[in-house]
Amino acid sequence: MATIKVDVVNTEESIFSGYARFISLPGELGELGILPGHTPLITRIRPGSVHIEDENGHEQFVFVSGGILEVQPGTVTVLADTAIRCAELDEVKAEHARKCAEETLRNTNSNIEYATAQAELAYATAKLAAIAQLRCRRQRR
16 A cells, blocks of 8 residues: 655654555644645644554554644655644643633633633643544544
């Protein structure tokens, strides 16, 4: 089966580097699926889970807070603001962050605080969705 080189990096380290059969991730305008031979593109990505089916058929999940996706012939690069292996996400911390952001949204009078709280809420909600997705996949096995 054909594969494509995939690199998922954040500002500090490489989170995944290898060959994959398929990659899906949250693009700015919706979910993107990338197969070998995909048309070249560059786009922004939203917070969410990057799903990688590696060359051996194993699934890898990486949470990204946003960033840039670049697809070139034979190579996919995800340049993430923050990238964390989904297995390393802390559900309790993410739930606490979500509640704090919701509280701030209810109690702020400042447009700047409101916008910041909205971004924090989106980030925490995306983390919780990634954790739930990973839990669901584990239960199916």
